[in-house]
Amino acid sequence: MTAQAIHVPPAAERITVLQGQALVSASPREEFTTVLGSCVATCLFDPEARVGGMNHFLLAEPPASATGFGVDEHYGVFLMELLINQMLAQGAIKSRLRAHLYGGANMRQGMAPIGSRNAEFARRFLERERIVLIREDLGGNNARRVDFRPVEGRVRCRSVAPAMAPAIRPARRPLTGGEVELF
């Protein structure tokens, strides 16, 4: 029997995407990972350019705000645009983008359904921008762990114990956002 070389794919370099981040990669060795409760993660990839990215957001305003648990669309649109712009900078084309959406769970009964509102925002954004949504796993009451290979657009989404989900931390706009400088 002749010995054969067995191809063992290199181990992926796992990169955690934290709330408020948008990361993009064109490296086949990298895998983005995140754990979601009420938050939503958008995974985008361009199958031709072989580049992908993930963001992770929670848009609900704090309960003390005048409008209660509304959704701060300015920050959501910003995080989506940040993800898309980083992908375009690495050779992706907007009309080729394919999307997955995960998360948006309503973790505690009796509390405002902020997960559902975040999920609605994400779906509506993709629809407005005409980005094709090919898979979603949104809502329910379970926390999720999402692993995403950006170059292949391959996603694994599993339910995990609620305790693993990060604490609800409503988004704060970046300190630099909205600043006006006249030349």
Added chain:
Amino acid sequence: MSTAPNQPTRVLTVDDSASMRALLNHALASSGFEVHQADDGQAALEWLVVNDVDVVITDINMPRLDGFGLIERLRAGSRHADRPILVLTTESAPEKKQRAREAGATGWIVKPFDPDKLVAAVRRVAH
């Protein structure tokens, strides 16, 4: 060129994101501005050949013609040489800001924008 007294200030927003255009339209129209919108620099350039506005607000990263190209093309002609142009962008790199300044931009605003600050900036440069 300013509008006549009692006429609303006319603003052209240039952004390839439909979601961003909706946010801008809401922020500006609810403050009394007359809002026109283009979805990239090329569409804005073509619209401005036959239309006038008081202020242009443009994104940077857009297909066909980006914000830098739009500013350079508008500044190259006499018709829009003095038109206030505000850049509204997710870009935060100083070299991008410098490039916009050299191209002839009037101001630089970083997203996510604050509607009150945006409205104040438009009022300030429009007069």
